[in-house]
Amino acid sequence: xxxxxxxxxxxxxxxxxxxxxxxxxxxxxxxxxxxxxxxxxxxxxxxxxxxxxxxxxxxxxxxxxxxxxxxxxxxxxxxxxxxxxxxxxxxxxxxxxxxxxxxxxxxxxxxxxxxxxxxxxxxxxxxxxxxxxxxxxxxxxxxxxxxxxxxxxxxxxxxxxxxxxxxxxxxxxxxxxxxxxxxxxxxxxxxxxxxxxxxxxxxxxxxxxxxxxxxxxxxxxxxxxxxxxxxxxxxxxxxxxxxxxxxxxxxxxxxxxxxxxxxxxxxxxxxxxxxxxxxxxxxxxxxxxxxxxxxxxxxxxxxxxxxxxxxxxxxxxxxxxxxxxxxxxxxxxxxxxxxxxxxxxxxxxxxxxxxxxxxxxxxxxxxxxxx
Amino acid sequence: xxxxxxxxxxxxxxxxxxxxxxxxxxxxxxxxxxxxxxxxxxxxxxxxxxxxxxxxxxxxxxxxxxxxxxxxxxxxxxxxxxxxxxxxxxxxxxxxxxxxxxxxxxxxxxxxxxxxxxxxxxxxxxxxxxxxxxxxxxxxxxxxxxxxxxxxxxxxxxxxxxxxxxxxxxxxxxxxxxxxxxxxxxxxxxxxxxxxxxxxxxxxxxxxxxxxxxxxxxxxxxxxxxxxxxxxxxxxxxxxxxxxxxxxxxxxxxxxxxxxxxxxxxxxxxxxxxxxxxxxxxxxxxxxxxxxxxxxxxxxxxxxxx
Numbered sequence: 001x002x003x004x005x006x007x008x009x010x011x012x013x014x015x016x017x018x019x020x021x022x023x024x025x026x027x028x029x030x031x032x033x034x035x036x037x038x039x040x041x042x043x044x045x046x047x048x049x050x051x052x053x054x055x056x057x058x059x060x061x062x063x064x065x066x067x068x069x070x071x072x073x074x075x076x077x078x079x080x081x082x083x084x085x086x087x088x089x090x091x092x093x094x095x096x097x098x099x100x101x102x103x104x105x106x107x108x109x110x111x112x113x114x115x116x117x118x119x120x121x122x123x124x125x126x127x128x129x130x131x132x133x134x135x136x137x138x139x140x141x142x143x144x145x146x147x148x149x150x151x152x153x154x155x156x157x158x159x160x161x162x163x164x165x166x167x168x169x170x171x172x173x174x175x176x177x178x179x180x181x182x183x184x185x186x187x188x189x190x191x192x193x194x195x196x197x198x199x200x201x202x203x204x205x206x207x208x209x210x211x212x213x214x215x216x217x218x219x220x221x222x223x224x225x226x227x228x229x230x231x232x233x234x235x236x237x238x239x240x241x242x243x244x245x246x247x248x249x250x251x252x253x254x255x256x257x258x259x260x261x262x263x264x265x266x267x268x269x270x271x272x273x274x275x276x277x278x279x280x281x282x283x284x285x286x287x288x289x290x291x292x293x294x295x296x297x298x299x300x301x302x303x304x305x306x307x308x309x310x311x312x313x314x315x316x317x318x319x320x321x322x323x324x325x326x327x328x329x330x331x332x333x334x335x336x337x338x339x340x341x342x343x344x345x346x347x348x349x350x351x352x353x354x355x356x357x358x359x360x361x362x363x364x365x366x367x368x369x370x371x
Numbered sequence: 372x373x374x375x376x377x378x379x380x381x382x383x384x385x386x387x388x389x390x391x392x393x394x395x396x397x398x399x400x401x402x403x404x405x406x407x408x409x410x411x412x413x414x415x416x417x418x419x420x421x422x423x424x425x426x427x428x429x430x431x432x433x434x435x436x437x438x439x440x441x442x443x444x445x446x447x448x449x450x451x452x453x454x455x456x457x458x459x460x461x462x463x464x465x466x467x468x469x470x471x472x473x474x475x476x477x478x479x480x481x482x483x484x485x486x487x488x489x490x491x492x493x494x495x496x497x498x499x500x501x502x503x504x505x506x507x508x509x510x511x512x513x514x515x516x517x518x519x520x521x522x523x524x525x526x527x528x529x530x531x532x533x534x535x536x537x538x539x540x541x542x543x544x545x546x547x548x549x550x551x552x553x554x555x556x557x558x559x560x561x562x563x564x565x566x567x568x569x570x571x572x573x574x575x576x577x578x579x580x581x582x583x584x585x586x587x588x589x590x591x592x593x594x595x596x597x598x599x600x601x602x603x604x605x606x607x608x609x610x611x612x613x614x615x616x617x618x619x620x621x622x623x624x625x626x627x628x629x630x631x632x633x634x635x636x637x638x639x640x641x642x643x644x645x646x647x648x649x650x651x652x653x654x655x656x657x658x659x660x661x662x663x664x665x666x667x668x669x670x671x672x673x674x675x676x677x
Contacts, residue, residue, distance in 0.1 A: 203451050203452075204457060206455060208472070210449045211444065212441050
């Protein structure tokens with residue numbers, strides 16, 4: 001009897017494709033994501049992509065140049081020659097983890113064995129990468145100059161370009177609030193998009209089509225609903241983060257509002273795209289869970305982007321999460337002016353527009369097709 | 372009011388509607404009778420402008436439904452087979468929403484909602500959520516939602532599916548009232564009793580083709596079978612039947628103790644007199660009327676509810 005019931009249950013379980021997909025595929029995706037993020041999956045032959053450190057050689061002597069060449073031969077870091085102003089700007093904008101500056105008199109200091117005029121300026125939001133750079137440079141100096149103490153004895157100045165202050169959010173908090181808010185928003189919007197499928201099943205969509213309403217208007221109205229809910233949800237989450245954790249949301253409220261609107265547009269488009277690609281609620285549930293987890297994983301909602309290997313960082317740019325989280329860092333941590341954040345907002349709008357266009361085609365084919 | 376010419380529609384390899392033509396006059400109730408999957412709803416969907424035909428044309432009040440879809444949408448009201456209402460909204464709010472889609476000015480719309488709810492007998496329940504309604508009440512609101520913009524033609528796709536006889540009668544009364552007010556009604560169903568009660572003219576559809584159309588009497592003339600009466604006797608021999616044939620000019624078919632005589636009710640007394648003369652004891656008499664079910668069976672060899 002037990003075997004009969006067991007057989008029946010297994011048969012039912014495996015006939016539910018959505019259930020099977022979520023049971024097996026989702027954990028595989030999660031394991032893969034975390035394995036890549038935390039390391040341990042790189043094959044022996046494939047070394048990780050080196051961290052890009054900007055180097056400003058004001059000394060410009062044979063000694064400094066030789067040292068830069070030797071340091072550059074190390075696998076973990078890649079030194080990129082730059083001008084001081086440009087280098088600092090790139091670090092401030094989060095493009096590079098740090099800038100190593102060789103001041104004038106470096107070669108003299110090496111010759112006279114005095115304090116080395118070197119400074120490492122970095123972005124504290126990328127703490128983990130900074131620690132790697134720090135360790136690698138320490139080894140490099142020890143090996144090539146015989147000066148293991150340059151960093152230990154604070155003879156190499158390390159300065160965070162973006163300092164924590166009472167008016168600024170902690171990068172961990174920005175990551176937690178921004179990452180989680182966008183991921184949860186994706187789930188909410190997928191559920192709202194599902195309402196369209198409910199309308200199809202209930203027959204109200206058919207009645208809408210019978211009325212003098214354009215199909216595109218129905219899609220845009222659904223998207224509008226999703227956008228209003230998105231704006232409200234994100235606003236609620238940021239107000240909560242302000243009240244509970246002191247996230248300084250009024251620091252640049254105009255940029256924050258604009259970014260919330262852009263993220264909401266992109267996420268709402270994602271919701272309608274998702275719903276336009278499927279035909280039933282069941283299909284939507286299975287697909288949305290996997291896609292949202294995957295997108296949030298590679299987009300930095302679950303694990304900070306900086307912890308991920310290079311190929312995943314490259315992949316991240318296709319996700320709404322990435323641009324949204326980066327935007328929040330620009331506002332709350334890097335305190336960049338609106339003009340500098342605008343391109344990220346533009347990308348979010350472009351992603352949203354692209355998804356909306358694809359949705360309109362799929363919507364006609366999958367959702368409003370009457371048979 | 373409606374002219375349909377050589378209309379066809381197929382889905383992948385299935386020919387849902389196959390070259391059908393018919394005309395519906397202003398103010399009549401036109402019935403589409405056919406079993407499930409016959410092509411009734413597909414035809415109605417094309418007439419409702421939400422499904423494009425592969426071939427043929429539909430003209431509503433002189434307007435081509437493809438070329439003037441928006442104008443046609445204002446001329447027609449559609450009662451879908453599904454209860455197409457928002458369960459978590461009240462009847463009034465549902466009607467307000469559906470009415471607004473037709474751009475009816477607020478004051479006029481509110482008046483129309485009032486009169487429509489009165490017509491369907493649910494004015495006192497207008498503020499109740501649809502989910503609290505019975506199946507029959509939902510069906511009535513489903514009809515009301517199609518009436519708010521005062522359509523000239525009302526398409527009703529099996530509007531009485533799954534409801535009790537009392538609600539069904541209520542819906543019939545609503546349809547009859549609307550028709551008396553001059554509304555043209557196109558009614559699809561697989562219940563022949565509904566068509567017999569409501570429709571002036573009928574199209575019988577099967578496998579995407581109209582196999583017969585006309586008034587009920589015109590359809591009855593199409594079939595060879597006449598009305599008949601089935602007699603059951605305590606005992607009936609072949610000899611008895613031969614004796615009856617000498618007395619009566621009617622066609623008779625014997626099956627054991629049963630005898631099917633092709634006569635009308637008016638001719639019944641003649642058969643009974645003949646039976647008395649031959650001292651045949653009649654146990655039961657059953658009238659086999661010619662109805663649409665019989666016509667459908669005669670034309671297709673299938674039951675309506677196969």
